[in-house]
Amino acid sequence: MILTEELNKETESYFRKKGWLKAENELLEYAKAGEGNMNFVARVKTNGFSFIVKQSRAYVEKYKQVPAPIERIEVENAFYKAATESEFISSFSPEILDFDKENHVMVMEDLGEGTDFLGLYAGEVDVTKAEIVLLIKYMTVLHALKPSDFPDNAKMKALNHEHIFNYPYLEENGFDLNSVQEGLQELAKPLKQNEVLKAKIKEIGNRYLANGKTLLHGDFYPGSWLKVEESLKVIDPEFAFMGDSEFDLGVMLAHFKLAGLADDLIDFAKSQYRKERAIDEKLLNQFIGVEILRRLIGLAQLPLALNLNQKQALVSEATELILS
Structure with missing residues (x-):
């Protein structure tokens, strides 16, 4: 059917x-x-x-x-x-x-006619500190659950792995980034030719593919957060898997950076998570970096309101987060 x-x-x-x-x-x-x-x-x-x-x-x-x-x-x-x-x-x-x-x-x-947070990228929607507190609490409570025999979701992880850690860095992947924004293909070229960066991304990708002990949402970004009247909902967990908690948090913080949220709000979100659970800061930064890069030069594009100079600044920041 x-x-x-x-x-x-x-x-x-x-x-x-x-x-x-x-x-x-x-x-x-x-x-x-x-x-x-x-x-x-x-x-x-x-x-x-x-x-x-x-x-x-x-x-x-x-x-x-x-x-x-x-x-x-x-x-x-x-x-x-x-x-x-x-x-x-x-x-x-x-x-x-x-x-x-x-x-x-x-x-x-049917949760009702809600709206997601994709408008964050264009400044059409705000996320408040109170909402950040709730989203972080959702994440920490989720990460504390211990489900038995949760599916390994290996095929979806393999699909996501391809589009996060491999496809964006292929010099000839059939995706003309200039069709997204003129000059983006040229901006991406140094990343596709940076063998040191690609080797580190491959290493992080292997970590992503490994089985972990923490239940993750797997796609914790503004498109998965829904505001219905005055309440928040979290949807679309088809990428869920058992892995590193830093992945969910890293995705969230990467999208805050892509949306141009103030550094103090990003630091606030991180501190809220750290109150409940320990963080591997280096791994977190690496996941933040790879998520930023794949959203800028990969297939899963976002409705970003960024010019090339702003994207270049994010590319430089992401590269530093991955390699540091």
């Missing part, structure tokens, strides 16, 4: 066969819910309630030419199950109403 963007009889019949729609339920609306990168997500509204359906495919939803492990939805389901061990983490998560493993479909609580 492949869910389509437009409602058809086959899709409605599937929903009714699974029991998600009863005979008395009139289907009023079926539409894509946001622009998801990895998966197809739709909101289903009836005369009595609404819910979210999410399906993983054998490719990345936003980049259909990129193959992706279709079973990643099983990892997301496992993550939400692990989250039930903590009332605090559960309060940030949608309730899972049903899971169809055969068709790679998850049915979730």
Whole structure:
């Protein structure tokens, strides 16, 4: 069963066969819910309630030419199950109403018409100190969970590894960075030719691929944070894995730097985490650096409001963080 963007009889019949729609339920609306990168997500509204359906495919939803492990939805389901061990983490998560493993479909609580934090990059959205405190607490509580037999998510880690640690540094990867911003291809060239930097990034990538002991969200960036009315939610944990806690924190801080947040806010976030858990500062800096670089010269581009000089300054900072 492949869910389509437009409602058809086959899709409605599937929903009714699974029991998600009863005979008395009139289907009023079926539409894509946001622009998801990895998966197809739709909101289903009836005369009595609404819910979210999410399906993983054998490719990345936003980049259909990129193959992706279709079973990643099983990892997301496992993550939400692990989250039930903590009332605090559960309060940030949608309730899972049903899971169809055969068709790679998850049915979730509709959290409502929320907005993510992608507007941070253009200065259209702010993140407050209070929100940073909550996001850091989410991370520290999550990192303290000890789920048994959590999936290794090896295929998704391999996909992410390729796009973080390898693809951006290939001199001929088929991605013309000048199509993103004129001059970006030339800015990236020294990085692609820096053998010392690439060797260090390969070493960090091997650390990422190794099995760890800490449950990570795996993609803890502004697109995974949702503001619904006055509450915060954290979604899209299909990259979750057991690894180094510095990876989640490093991704968060890298995106704060990409969004141009003040250094004192970044230091505040780090200090909040350090209150609860120890940090390997060198490893943290390395993860910050590689995330900055892959977002500047890799395929997964962001809606950044940065000129080339600002990107060059970030490239220099990231390189120093990786090599220091």
